[in-house]
Amino acid sequence: MMPEISLNILDVAENSTRAGAKLVEITVAADVKADTLTVIIGDDGCGMSAEMVRRVVDPFFTTRSTRKVGLGVPFLKFAAEATGGSFSITSTEGVGTTVTAVFGLTHIDRMPLGDISETIRLLVVYHPESDFRYTYRYNDASFVLDTREMREILGDVPFSAPEVSDYIKEFLIENKQETDNGAEY
Numbered sequence: 673m674m675p676e677i678s679l680n681i682l683d684v685a686e687n688s689t690r691a692g693a694k695l696v697e698i699t700v701a702a703d704v705k706a707d708t709l710t711v712i713i714g715d716d717g718c719g720m721s722a723e724m725v726r727r728v729v730d731p732f733f734t735t736r737s738t739r740k741v742g743l744g745v746p747f748l749k750f751a752a753e754a755t756g757g758s759f760s761i762t763s764t765e766g767v768g769t770t771v772t773a774v775f776g777l778t779h780i781d782r783m784p785l786g787d788i789s790e791t792i793r794l795l796v797v798y799h800p801e802s803d804f805r806y807t808y809r810y811n812d813a814s815f816v817l818d819t820r821e822m823r824e825i826l827g828d829v830p831f832s833a834p835e836v837s838d839y840i841k842e843f844l845i846e847n848k849q850e851t852d853n854g855a856e857y
Contacts, residue, residue, distance in 0.1 A: 676786025677711060677775070680751065682795065683744035684713045684771050689799045691717030693768065695820075696795070696802055700788055701809035702777060702857060708757070709777045709785070709857065714770035720763040728761060748773050755779035777857060785857055789844035792817065796840055797831045806844075810852035817844060 681698060688696045693715035701710045720728065731746040748771070749759040755776035763769040775782045792806045796819055806817045817840070819831070829836060 676784055677709070677751070677773075678786035678788045678791040680744065680748040680773075681711060681713060681788070682791045684748065685795050685804075687744065688713065688715035688717050688769070689795075689802050691715065691719075691769070693717035693802055695805065697805045697807075698792065698795075699807040699809070700785070701807075701814075702811070702852070702855070703809075704777065704811055707777045709775040709782070711773045711775075712770065714768065716768040719765040719767050719769055720761075721765055725761050725763050729759075745771070751775070751783060755782040789841065789848055792844055793837065793841045797837050800831060808848055808851055810855060813851045815847040815851050817847075 681700070685696050685698060695716050697712070697714045699710070699712040701712075702708075703710070728745050729749050745761070752759045752773040752775050756779055757774040757776050758772075759774075760772045761769065788808070792804070796804050796817075803819045803823070804817070805820070808815055822831070822840075826836065831837060831840065
């Protein structure tokens with residue numbers, strides 16, 4: 673199993689980019705009163721058939737030819753449900769897919785969120801063919817990073833340019849800190 677939720681997010685978002693998504697929307701929302709940590713990853717990729725949606729949670733099913741198992745989605749499902757949470761996938765062929773995992777925020781078996789800022793930065797920098805809209809919410813406070821807005825400002829400057837990559841990292845770290853006041857979970 674992956675040791676951090678952010679690595680599960682990376683895995684599912686990588687699936688989105690492989691599915692041809694032009695836009696991947698990622699939401700991480702901690703709600704202390706409800707005792708939940710909700711992760712939603714949605715895309716406008718090729719989508720899946722109802723049969724594939726049923727099979728994708730099977731660790732012995734994968735569409736990849738490079739290996740015979742696909743553990744990312746089944747691990748995420750198990751991790752969420754092990755905390756008393758829930759997991760769902762909705763998908764429509766030709767439209768896209770949405771994965772939702774809800775974790776018990778204070779459950780003893782919930783793995784840590786991990787370095788979500790670095791995970792989002794990596795996705796943005798290494799997938800220039802896709803746009804990302806990342807929303808981070810902690811109780812009633814939130815912030816958004818939307819690469820479509822950044823592209824308007826940057827023009828032809830790539831996200832992989834060192835100064836842009838560094839800016840993205842600092843933006844994510846500073847806004848997360850401002851949103852959750854340094855909460856670790």
